[in-house]
Amino acid sequence: MRAVVTRVTSASVEIDGQITAKIEKGFLVLLGVHRDDTEDDAKKLADKICGLRVFEDDGGKMNLNLAAVNGSILCVSQFTLFADTKSRRPGFTDAARPEKAIPLYELFMSQCRDRGFDVSHGQFGADMKVSSVNDGPVTVIFDTRS
Numbered sequence: 513m514r515a516v517v518t519r520v521t522s523a524s525v526e527i528d529g530q531i532t533a534k535i536e537k538g539f540l541v542l543l544g545v546h547r548d549d550t551e552d553d554a555k556k557l558a559d560k561i562c563g564l565r566v567f568e569d570d571g572g573k574m575n576l577n578l579a580a581v582n583g584s585i586l587c588v589s590q591f592t593l594f595a596d597t598k599s600r601r602p603g604f605t606d607a608a609r610p611e612k613a614i615p616l617y618e619l620f621m622s623q624c625r626d627r628g629f630d631v632s633h634g635q636f637g638a639d640m641k642v643s644s645v646n647d648g649p650v651t652v653i654f655d656t657r658s
Contacts, residue, residue: 513549513554513557514654514656515561515593515653516590518542518650519567519647520645520646520647523540523586523644525632525635525641527641534632538578539578539583540644541586542593544589545613546607546608547607547609547612549608551619554616558627560654563577567581578629585630587621587624588633588634588640589613589637591613592607594606610637
């Protein structure tokens with residue numbers, strides 16, 4: 513699995529002109545599922561992201577995790593994170609098909625909820641307009657393959 517995690521002061525998803533998900537302080541997670549990913553990848557990634565310490569403490573150092581700042585997660589499926597960019601027109605054969613990707617996407621979110629976090633999400637496969645106010649900006653990339 514691959515995730516681009518951005519620390520945000522707010523983020524939202526709009527589908528067909530309606531805001532369908534919204535968070536305040538927390539993480540916007542763009543999540544891609546690889547065709548070879550497993551449940552272990554979803555669990556490992558949830559553990560890493562939920563424990564990520566990128567929020568500032570009183571001394572201005574990035575020492576606090578999502579729980580310490582009472583943050584939320586907005587998760588958006590993003591198969592394009594597995595784009596093959598060898599040519600000008602990307603291919604997506606490394607991205608998992610929906611029948612595999614959806615259960616792993618949902619498992620990732622479930623694992624985050626099990627850790628006590630409020631998790632909002634986009635709609636898998638929908639044409640979404642994602643808005644965010646990046647904080648810092650702080651953006652971290654995770655890949656369970658590396």
